[in-house]
Amino acid sequence: MSRRSDVLELAVLGLLLDAPMHGYELRKQLNSLLGTIRALSYGTLYPTLKGLVAAGLIREATTTDDTTSSLAGKRARIVYELTAEGKERFQGLVRSPGPSAWEDENFGVHFAFFARTDTASRLEILEGRRSRMQERLDAVRQAALRRRERFDHYTLELQRHGLESVEHEVRWLTELIDTERAGNMTHLRDPDKDPPAPGR
Amino acid sequence: MSRRSDVLELAVLGLLLDAPMHGYELRKQLNSLLGTIRALSYGTLYPTLKGLVAAGLIREATTTDDTTSSLAGKRARIVYELTAEGKERFQGLVRSPGPSAWEDENFGVHFAFFARTDTASRLEILEGRRSRMQERLDAVRQAALRRRERFDHYTLELQRHGLESVEHEVRWLTELIDTERAGNMTHLRDPDKDPPAPGR
DNA sequence: GTTAGCATGTAAGGAGTTACATGATTTT
DNA sequence: AAAATCATGTAACTCCTTACATGCTAAC
Numbered sequence: 001m002s003r004r005s006d007v008l009e010l011a012v013l014g015l016l017l018d019a020p021m022h023g024y025e026l027r028k029q030l031n032s033l034l035g036t037i038r039a040l041s042y043g044t045l046y047p048t049l050k051g052l053v054a055a056g057l058i059r060e061a062t063t064t065d066d067t068t069s070s071l072a073g074k075r076a077r078i079v080y081e082l083t084a085e086g087k088e089r090f091q092g093l094v095r096s097p098g099p100s101a102w103e104d105e106n107f108g109v110h111f112a113f114f115a116r117t118d119t120a121s122r123l124e125i126l127e128g129r130r131s132r133m134q135e136r137l138d139a140v141r142q143a144a145l146r147r148r149e150r151f152d153h154y155t156l157e158l159q160r161h162g163l164e165s166v167e168h169e170v171r172w173l174t175e176l177i178d179t180e181r182a183g184n185m186t187h188l189r190d191p192d193k194d195p196p197a198p199g200r
Numbered sequence: 201m202s203r204r205s206d207v208l209e210l211a212v213l214g215l216l217l218d219a220p221m222h223g224y225e226l227r228k229q230l231n232s233l234l235g236t237i238r239a240l241s242y243g244t245l246y247p248t249l250k251g252l253v254a255a256g257l258i259r260e261a262t263t264t265d266d267t268t269s270s271l272a273g274k275r276a277r278i279v280y281e282l283t284a285e286g287k288e289r290f291q292g293l294v295r296s297p298g299p300s301a302w303e304d305e306n307f308g309v310h311f312a313f314f315a316r317t318d319t320a321s322r323l324e325i326l327e328g329r330r331s332r333m334q335e336r337l338d339a340v341r342q343a344a345l346r347r348r349e350r351f352d353h354y355t356l357e358l359q360r361h362g363l364e365s366v367e368h369e370v371r372w373l374t375e376l377i378d379t380e381r382a383g384n385m386t387h388l389r390d391p392d393k394d395p396p397a398p399g400r
Numbered sequence: 401g402t403t404a405g406c407a408t409g410t411a412a413g414g415a416g417t418t419a420c421a422t423g424a425t426t427t428t
Numbered sequence: 429a430a431a432a433t434c435a436t437g438t439a440a441c442t443c444c445t446t447a448c449a450t451g452c453t454a455a456c
Contacts, residue, residue, distance in 0.1 A: 033355075154312065224407050277408085
């Protein structure tokens with residue numbers, strides 16, 4: 001039970017799509033993926049994994065592979081891999097993201113799996129995110145106009161820096177959108193037809 | 201009961217220090233203060249206010265002031281004001297911030313009340329924040345070096361933009377720190393001796 | 401006179417963390 | 429042999445949101 005968030009589900013499935021992994025390793029990958037900003041705890045991760053197993057999206061890998069060292073079937077670690085349903089679910093999550101994908105907390109994760117999607121989905125997320133950011137710009141600018149009296153030097157400085165950061169992100173997003181629209185990603189293959197070579 | 205977070209307490213006390221207010225108004229101020237990023241809900245705010253009253257830090261203002269319109273003592277709104285203990289508590293929070301002040305969620309609130317502090321406290325927060333940001337830079341850079349293989353184009357792009365943003369913030373912080381150290385804030389008065397004129 | 405905004409509140413629940421508990425393996 | 433790190437898990441708790449419930453006032 002205990003409904004897990006879509007973004008965590010997406011992240012776990014996405015990582016397991018690249019390679020089967022056990023929980024501990026998964027957490028490290030997850031934290032480096034999220035840019036050391038969010039540090040997901042075991043108290044969240046392990047129950048989530050159990051939930052995903054119960055939902056039939058992942059399974060415990062029975063294959064006792066000894067790629068790491070010479071421990072034969074000791075079963076200290078539990079390696080998880082995607083089921084067919086899990087792969088489908090991942091495609092579903094990554095292809096029809098919905099508004100939550102352009103929230104601060106979720107955008108990064110969706111972006112990180114862009115290589116697993118198509119141009120349409122990428123554009124949906126990038127453009128949604130840009131709209132969000134532009135709304136934020138408008139809101140702050142209007143607030144600044146409405147009452148400039150009650151803000152002291154520091155508050156104004158904070159606001160100014162905030163605006164600058166958001167403007168910077170908007171420019172970045174615009175560049176990415178233009179590149180996607182142009183479609184001349186000569187250095188990238190279409191992940192639908194020809195998925196990029198996995199890690200090792 | 202229900203221990204409230206220090207940052208929320210700081211924000212509420214800080215706003216009430218400027219002017220007594222009722223909950224609804226407080227929420228709007230709070231949200232514009234936090235740059236429209238966090239939208240604090242009533243479900244958090246009102247219980248917090250009750251908690252602060254119970255703790256003796258704020259009180260319901262008995263003075264039925266009719267600055268807004270001609271509603272005589274109808275008691276639709278509950279205007280809160282700081283007690284002497286509340287003012288002390290605010291000074292305590294703002295003067296000895298501790299490590300939590302340079303976290304993402306709290307830094308902005310502390311910064312917004314810089315005008316109510318002294319140079320030493322400001323520098324403590326600014327320098328702590330800058331250290332945090334530099335640690336983050338180091339972590340990402342090392343992660344990028346350790347395994348450059350398994351990152352695809354998009355992941356790298358996300359990482360690059362993240363680095364750029366954090367570098368931008370570090371430069372900003374450095375400027376602010378230099379200004380504080382130089383002490384030539386000629387356009388600002390010392391808030392200890394001569395607090396800046398409140399809103400209206 | 402009804403819609404929109406002001407204003408206050410509560411109950412239930414979501415999404416996570418912290419702290420704890422356990423044991424195996426690797427390094428010093 | 430001890431310390432560090434790997435690895436898995438649970439229980440309690442925190443902080444906050446959502447959804448609901450209520451009533452008043454301003455605008456159209």
